[in-house]
Amino acid sequence: MDKAYMESVQNALVHTYNPAPIVLDHGEGAYLYDTEGKAYLDFAAGYAVNSLGYGNEEWNQALKSQIDHLAHTSNLYYHTRTKEAAEALKRVSGMDRIFFCNSGGEAIEGALKASRKYAYTKKSGRYEWIAMEESFHGRGFGAVSVTGHKAYQEPFEPLVPGVRFAKYNDLESVKELVTDKTCAIILEPVQGEGGINVATEEFLTGIRRICDENDILMICDEVQCGMGRTGSFFAWQQYGVRPDILTMAKAIGNGFPVGAFALTEKVAECSLNPGDHGTTYGGGPLACAAVAKTVEIYEREHLPEHTAKIGAYLRKQLENLAGRHTCIVSCKGKGLMQGIQLSIPLADVTKKALDRGLLLIGAGSDVIRFVPPLIITEKEVDELIRILDEILE
Template identity: 40%
Template sequence: MNKPAPTIDNHSVMFITPRPELTMVEGNGSWLTDNNGKRYLDFLQGWAVNCLGHCNPGMIEALNTQAKKLINPSPAFYNEPMIRLSNLLTENSCFNKVFFANSGAEANEGAIKLARKWGQSNKAGAFEIITFDHSFHGRTLATMSASGKPGWDTMFAPQVPGFPKAELNDIASVKKLVTDKTVAVMIEPVQGEGGVIPSTKEFMQSLRQFTKENNILLIVDEVQAGCGRTGKLFAYQHYDIEPDIMTLGKGIGGGVPLAALMATDAVACFVPGDQGGTYNGNPLMTAVGASVIEQLLAPGFLESVRTKGELLSKELLSISAEFKLEGERGEGLLRALMLSSDIGAKLVELARDRNPEGLLINSPRPNLLRFMPALNVSEAEIRQMCNILRELLKQVS
């Protein structure tokens, strides 16, 4: 039996979201342990952040080794891990230049600035960026304005102007928004917060063709879908297209604060003074990022993500049929189970509070569950999660 833990004194932590009265103290692979000694099978992984699970040995070694050499020389200088990670990213993508940031929102903010800078020089000051309903690009004022999340247009009004909203997988809805002020289209290949909604290949190819024909940049926000999450190193590679700009976050750092803005040579038009950041590209974080990308590129790793994604999809479809739900969707190991009613929040609570071991899942919409396990999750852990889910669905039904 778990011993009761001391009362948590959390009075100094600013309230931004309801949190359960427990503290996570240890993690290993797909498992978290709280201050009561209770373990949780983690299919959240920090919202797709811990792509290699908790306390990955390669990441720990990279941190320890680099911390003994150099932590932060300032962004006024090159450092070796910054260069090594930049090369890894460009050698395995269609992009030529990389700017490192600390969060996906910051990378997306940089993408907006880069597109507008390019528009000043190449499109007579065009600045509008078409985004999509139900999209999520971050929590800065500009990225919230770019996002299509309901209610965000009034939360911190007035919004930053210049982000008309189209409908995902509807090329006509994009075309009708284009004016002489349009500089770019910004899209998540898989809308994560919107409910794990993949873009279709037909739509993405039509979008790329249309943007090229009209001298409009294509920006892919891969903060959630990138870095192996969909079974390829980058999600755009599923569509046989080459975007102009890509942003990465979450998985690129495997749990440390790291993000990236990538662009082709033709678009990388920043000049000194346009972009910067105190910690951006520091060797401690980029050394970890290099370890993450090297592990993702190891022979067979991405293939294993695709295989496990197929297993998770199959298991979720089986659950859907068994409980008369509405199916599943996603790509690789970013998947959602559509529920038949608004029981998502209840299932999340039951899963967390389950004994003797809990389960961590997410419900970005009331009628669906989202799954973002570590990319090296085992097949046994996938089956274990699905069996727990069956147990919970029986409780609520």
């Protein structure tokens, strides 16, 4: 049945993904189950989305209750969840103003527009962005334009002009690109798709200093590394800096499609006005109910602190694993956003893992990415390591 089902789906969809040859039915905790009842330990979490795991009854009930009241109104009107969700994200992000949208890619598009509108309002003549090599910011034209991978860009050129690329964690390469046309510098505090690369404190504080000295905006893309993933609500909070614009999505709704970008008051006052940017579905009642309940659970259960603790345990076990397998070149990451760089093909590893009931995803060309639900315990980590021990050379 599964094979016939997969073939029918493939015939119905545009071929832009290469999904694993399984059909999922339901989930519980850190496990997903296929239509045959086989369990899969999930260390992908829907690309770092399902932070509360699967089957969280409190979260489920929040959305069920909301759908009985309102599912959609558009942003012509406030609804009862607007204030609750916006204030929750303000509280945990340390930012001043929130704009809700539908995805991380949309959040990036809004952030880029806000940075150019800020420069326009200031009459500075600035319009260029500095982005990072090996970065990934999304699939829209603006997002692809600031993504530092030629493979993502070449089929869609010409892209949005005015983008220069610096080397990640190389402050001098950033300084060399700053001109009187630079309006913003965009980066991920932890690069996800680029290979789980963690920014150094010197790099982030140095970029903050460059921005302050030149009235350039600092944009932190925390679509993947944010919302508790690295051991704090947002990764930048561990560096003693604050961005001017912050993008978020994925885990903020725990599986409900929602994104947001956040501005400091300084940027909000001098950038987007009514008519400059919009969204039909962004910030709808269901999305805001998902955000508000997700943040509530995070705060009550102290999930970022749990992530820091279990992330340290995961890192230690991965380093021990590396000592037993020469194919592991390095271990890297922060919190529950970890990776192992391999000298063997990733596809072989992920296929063998799938056969043994473990869901894994890659990052870049040679890194296995571990971004499980944040609720995992040492038990799930030990199961991961046991399976990896069996399949690695």
